[in-house]
Structure formats: C-alpha cells, structure tokens
Amino acid sequence: MDEPMVEMLGRIGIYAPLFLGAIGSILGCAAGGQAACGAMLDVEGGYGRLIGVSALPSSQTIYGIVVMLSMNGSYQIQAAPGMFAIGTLCGLALLFSGWFQGKCCASAIHATKSKPEVFGLSVAPAAIVEGFAVFAFVFALILAGGLPSAAGGS
Amino acid sequence: MQSYYTLIASLPQLPREFDDGPIPISAATLRHRVSMLDHHDRQIVQQVSDFFRWDRQPRDRSDVEIRETHRRLVAEIRHPLVAQVVHHRFEMRMLVAALRCQRGGLPPPVFPDLPLAVWIQRHWDEPCFRLNERFHWLARFCQAIEDHQPRRAQWHLFTELWNHWSRLNDQYNFSFESVVLYLARWEILHRWASQNEQRGRQRFNDLVDDILRTGGVNC
Numbered sequence: 202m203d204e205p206m207v208e209m210l211g212r213i214g215i216y217a218p219l220f221l222g223a224i225g226s227i228l229g230c231a232a233g234g235q236a237a238c239g240a241m242l243d244v245e246g247g248y249g250r251l252i253g254v255s256a257l258p259s260s261q262t263i264y265g266i267v268v269m270l271s272m273n274g275s276y277q278i279q280a281a282p283g284m285f286a287i288g289t290l291c292g293l294a295l296l297f298s299g300w301f302q303g304k305c306c307a308s309a310i311h312a313t314k315s316k317p318e319v320f321g322l323s324v325a326p327a328a329i330v331e332g333f334a335v336f337a338f339v340f341a342l343i344l345a346g347g348l349p350s351a352a353g354g355s
Numbered sequence: 356m357q358s359y360y361t362l363i364a365s366l367p368q369l370p371r372e373f374d375d376g377p378i379p380i381s382a383a384t385l386r387h388r389v390s391m392l393d394h395h396d397r398q399i400v401q402q403v404s405d406f407f408r409w410d411r412q413p414r415d416r417s418d419v420e421i422r423e424t425h426r427r428l429v430a431e432i433r434h435p436l437v438a439q440v441v442h443h444r445f446e447m448r449m450l451v452a453a454l455r456c457q458r459g460g461l462p463p464p465v466f467p468d469l470p471l472a473v474w475i476q477r478h479w480d481e482p483c484f485r486l487n488e489r490f491h492w493l494a495r496f497c498q499a500i501e502d503h504q505p506r507r508a509q510w511h512l513f514t515e516l517w518n519h520w521s522r523l524n525d526q527y528n529f530s531f532e533s534v535v536l537y538l539a540r541w542e543i544l545h546r547w548a549s550q551n552e553q554r555g556r557q558r559f560n561d562l563v564d565d566i567l568r569t570g571g572v573n574c
Contacts, residue, residue: 239364
C-alpha cells in the first residue's frame with residue numbers, strides 16, 4: 202500500500218474515536234432528550250433529573266477525545282495500521298454504546314414518569330451500558346500505548 | 356427517520372386493566388399530543404380513528420354495508436399493524452354477529468371476505484362453531500349471553516381485545532406501532548367508561564366535592 206494511503210488510515214484511526222463517539226452521543230442524547238421533553242408534558246415536577254438522565258450518553262464523546270489525544274503524538278508510519286484498527290473499533294464501540302445508552306435512558310425516563318420510586322434502578326441498565334464503553338476506552342488506551350512511537354509507546 | 360420518543364413519553368401510562376380506574380388522558384389532550392406526528396403518520400392514525408368511529412356504529416347498518424366497508428378498508432390500509440388491528444376486530448364482530456344469528460334461529464349473515472367466514476358457515480350448526488379452542492373467550496361470551504348478561508358479555512369482548520393489543524404492544528418500544536396500540540387501547544377504555552354513566556356521574560360529583568373542599572376554585 203502507498204505511504205500516503207497508510208498515513209491516511211493512521212489519521213482516520215486518530216480521529217475515529219472522537220468522530221464515532223460523538224455520533225453515539227448525538228443519537229443517545231437525542232433519544233433521551235426527546236423522551237425527557239415528552240415526559241415533562243406529563244409530570245408536574247422532577248424535570249431536572251429527567252434532563253440529567255438524558256445527558257448520560259455525553260460521556261462517549263469525552264472518552265473519544267481522550268483516546269484521540271493519546272494517539273495524536275508523533276508516530277511512525279508502521280504504527281498507522283494499528284492506530285486505524287484501534288481507533289475505528291474503539292469508536293464503533295463508543296458509537297453503539299452511546300446510541301443504545303440513549304435508548305436505555307429514554308426507557309428509564311418513561312418508567313420514572315409513572316413510578317418515580319424506581320428512578321435509581323431504572324438508570325442501572327444505562328450505567329451497565331456505560332461500563333462497556335469504559336472497557337472499550339481503557340483497553341484502547343492500553344493498546345495504543347503499545348504502538349511504535351505512539352504516545353507512551355515503545 | 357421519524358422519532359417517537361417525545362410523543363410516547365408524553366402519553367400517560369394506561370391502567371393494567373381497562374376497567375381499572377379512570378381514563379388517564381382526555382380525548383382533546385390525546386388529539387393534541389398525536390398532532391406531534393408528521394403528515395404521513397397522522398393519516399394512518401386518522402384511518403385508525405375513522406375505523407374505531409365506524410366500529411361504534413348504530414345497529415341499523417346492513418351486513419352488505421359492513422362487507423363493503425371491510426373491502427374498502429382492506430384496499431386502503433397499507434400499514435401492517437393497522438391492518439392486523441382491523442382484521443382482529445372484524446373477526447370478533449363477525450363471531451358476535453354469527454352467534455346472535457345462530458341463537459335467534461336466523462340464517463348466517465353476509466360475512467366480510469375472511470377465512471373465518473368459511474369456517475363458520477361450514478360449522479354453522481355446531482356449538483360456538485367449534486371455535487372454542489381458537490377463541491378462548493367465546494365460551495365465556497356465550498355463557499354471558501345465555502345468562503342474559505350483555506354487560507358481562509361486552510366485558511369479555513373488551514378483555515380479549517385489551518389483552519390482545521397489550522400483548523402486541525409488548526413487542527414495540529418508542530415506535531409508531533406503540534402509538535397505534537396506545538390509541539387502540541385508549542378506545543377500549545373510552546368505550547367502557549362511556550357505558551358506565553352512573554359511575555361517571557358519581558366520579559364527577561366526587562371531583563367537584565374535592566375541589567370545593569380543598570378550596571381549589573375561587574369564586
């Protein structure tokens with residue numbers, strides 16, 4: 202493969218976690234936010250916590266930023282395929298976790314609306330999904346650290 | 356891609372059973388909430404509403420007219436769930452009409468074009484048309500008719516509809532199908548509540564008493 206093409210793959214790998222993580226956050230926060238707006242039409246109080254729950258999928262963008270910055274140091278061309286693989290796959294995990302966490306948040310909002318006492322438990326599925334995003338994030342950092350000349354790498 | 360999160364979340368929870376408590380949302384508020392839908396979805400909802408309005412028909416409509424309405428609806432309705440809801444409702448209507456004719460010693464009515472019609476005609480002389488296994492509510496419905504308890508018979512019909520649509524609703528989450536099934540179940544609530552005038556009047560008086568007692572109205 203040509204060197205510019207390989208370099209481009211490396212650049213995609215650097216930006217992918219943020220790009221895909223942000224898409225996940227957009228989809229997730231939109232789903233949760235819309236559900237929160239709908240629920241606010243039907244309840245008389247507790248609006249703040251509805252909006253708070255709907256913002257949970259924002260964290261995927263933050264994880265994406267951190268992974269992107271960790272790989273954005275000076276790197277050798279040999280590291281580009283590895284960066285592409287790690288960045289893209291981590292980004293995909295962040296995208297899906299953000300999207301489906303938003304669905305969990307919407308369900309939590311819907312359940313809380315009719316039964317406020319289940320608020321804490323109803324958020325648990327969203328927290329579990331968040332846990333998987335954290336796994337993808339942490340291991341992306343560890344693997345990126347092992348790439349030649351990547352930040353912290355050998 | 357149309358999103359239904361806002362609309363679904365804005366609709367109050369329906370009761371577990373249709374005869375369990377008051378209607379949680381008025382017709383006017385429900386219409387207002389449903390206006391969040393886009394034009395295409397509103398048209399489908401309109402089809403559902405028109406069908407339910409027709410379903411509350413006066414009894415002087417002829418069998419041929421009902422058959423024609425069924426044909427027209429089958430040709431018009433494109434949404435699979437709406438078609439399923441209408442089909443299920445027509446099957447129930449057909450069974451009830453056939454039972455009434457059978458008990459009255461009349462010949463079979465003119466049925467809509469449904470596979471069930473052929474079965475009923477084939478088993479016209481048999482009790483419950485040998486459909487007890489397929490339609491579990493039929494025996495209870497027949498018993499209520501025999502006991503001259505039309506309200507109980509209606510309750511069995513509504514219970515079957517309510518359970519069927521609630522089961523279907525479990526398959527959907529924040530989708531247009533959830534909206535359609537919400538409207539279908541709300542219709543049952545409304546029809547059942549409309550039958551109980553005495554209870555409605557009592558509830559209205561209780562509400563007025565509550566407001567006057569708590570000083571909610573300043574004259």
